[in-house]
Amino acid sequence: MILVFGRTGQLARALARAAPAAVCLDRAAADLAHPEACAAAIAAHRPAAVINAAAYTAVDRAEAEEAQAHRVNADAPAAMARACAGLGVPFVHLSTDYVFGGAGGRPIAPDAPTGPLSAYGRSKLAGERGVRAAGGVHAILRTSWVFSAHGRNFVTTVLRLSEARDALRIVDDQIGGPTPAADLAAACLSVAQRLQDAPALSGTYHYAGRPEVSRKGFAEAIVARSGRKVRVEGIPSAAYPTAAARPLDARLDCSRTEAALGLARPDWRAGLDAVLRELGIGPAREAQRW
Numbered sequence: 001m002i003l004v005f006g007r008t009g010q011l012a013r014a015l016a017r018a019a020p021a022a023v024c025l026d027r028a029a030a031d032l033a034h035p036e037a038c039a040a041a042i043a044a045h046r047p048a049a050v051i052n053a054a055a056y057t058a059v060d061r062a063e064a065e066e067a068q069a070h071r072v073n074a075d076a077p078a079a080m081a082r083a084c085a086g087l088g089v090p091f092v093h094l095s096t097d098y099v100f101g102g103a104g105g106r107p108i109a110p111d112a113p114t115g116p117l118s119a120y121g122r123s124k125l126a127g128e129r130g131v132r133a134a135g136g137v138h139a140i141l142r143t144s145w146v147f148s149a150h151g152r153n154f155v156t157t158v159l160r161l162s163e164a165r166d167a168l169r170i171v172d173d174q175i176g177g178p179t180p181a182a183d184l185a186a187a188c189l190s191v192a193q194r195l196q197d198a199p200a201l202s203g204t205y206h207y208a209g210r211p212e213v214s215r216k217g218f219a220e221a222i223v224a225r226s227g228r229k230v231r232v233e234g235i236p237s238a239a240y241p242t243a244a245a246r247p248l249d250a251r252l253d254c255s256r257t258e259a260a261l262g263l264a265r266p267d268w269r270a271g272l273d274a275v276l277r278e279l280g281i282g283p284a285r286e287a288q289r290w
């Protein structure tokens with residue numbers, strides 16, 4: 001059995017769909033603010049593998065709650081990893097492109113130097129370090145711009161805004177790889193299985209959707225595919241001040257993931273069409289050519 005933390009989140013919902021036999025724990029069952037309770041949950045369930053899909057993901061709010069973000073994103077994953085190492089159970093943990101400063105101008109390899117710009121990024125980087133230090137069989141999967149039909153993500157945000165406005169102002173100097181939660185879930189399950197068969201595959205991997213796009217380009221695709229009549233105006237990040245700074249170019253180089261694990265990058269446009277169908281929004285214009 002696969003044990004999943006973060007039942008109500010985008011990724012965990014997709015994991016539950018893809019692996020109905022998985023046991024998914026929510027905050028009531030395992031609060032990551034209490035790391036030892038998470039370790040106890042692993043010992044109690046004695047799973048074949050653990051996937052941590054829970055995190056403090058409120059990037060801007062984390063600037064004022066860095067200690068809380070650290071507890072949830074660093075202390076809890078470290079405790080989970082230690083529990084898994086003690087039981088000899090593979091641990092799959094999610095991290096983010098926001099551990100990078102994003103100023104390099106080219107796709108970033110998994111072993112590249114990090115440099116988070118935000119409290120969220122710092123907390124996720126500390127989580128990576130704690131997982132590695134536990135020394136067990138593990139995979140850290142860095143991903144980016146995860147979206148689905150559920151919860152707060154860029155797709156649901158743009159759809160909500162496009163219902164209320166006839167123009168959106170979206171930054172066009174931040175580029176990345178949108179990642180469908182459904183594809184990310186499949187990748188996590190594949191990695192959890194591979195680690196059971198080949199512990200030496202332990203390591204840090206990049207897994208994000210393609211083609212890379214700016215936030216403005218992503219918003220244009222969302223608006224176009226949803227059939228909404230909304231103008232999307234490109235603006236510089238400086239014109240959209242936020243509490244947390246975002247990397248301008250933290251594109252993840254995913255080539256080693258494909259080589260080592262056989263996981264190709266998902267096409268986010270197909271993922272977007274699937275999400276819009278799930279939301280009953282469209283119809284996707286057949287004439288639309290990518």
Ligand SMILES: NC(=O)C1=CN([C@@H]2O[C@H](COP(=O)(O)OP(=O)(O)OC[C@H]3O[C@@H](n4cnc5c(N)ncnc54)[C@H](OP(=O)(O)O)[C@@H]3O)[C@@H](O)[C@H]2O)C=CC1
Pocket residue numbers: 006007008009010011012026027030031032033052053054055056057072094095096097124142143144145146147151152153
């Ligand atoms: N979303 C994105 O764009 C990206 C996400 N990631 C990473 O991928 C993983 C999954 O992200 P995603 O599915 O989008 O996350 P979501 O924001 O959709 O969900 C986060 C989940 O974590 C849970 N959670 C938060 N705090 C606690 C806590 N104290 N105790 C227990 N559960 C808690 C939430 O529960 P509740 O509903 O109760 O708040 C929720 O179920 C995370 O590790 C994230 O950092 C990486 C890159 C991009």
Ligand SMILES: Cc1cn([C@H]2C[C@H](O)[C@@H](COP(=O)(O)OP(=O)(O)O[C@H]3O[C@@H](C)C(=O)[C@@H](O)[C@H]3O)O2)c(=O)[nH]c1=O
Pocket residue numbers: 057058059096097098143144145146153154157161168169170171174215237240242246
């Ligand atoms: C809503 C909106 C956002 N933006 C900008 C703000 C910000 O710079 C950028 C992204 O906005 P959001 O806050 O929705 O996305 P954000 O919360 O930054 O998404 C991040 O989530 C965490 C969990 C991750 O790990 C990252 O990979 C990334 O996906 O878009 C606009 O320019 N116009 C808008 O109308």
Ligand SMILES: [Mg+2]
Pocket residue numbers: 057058059
């Ligand atoms: Mg956000």
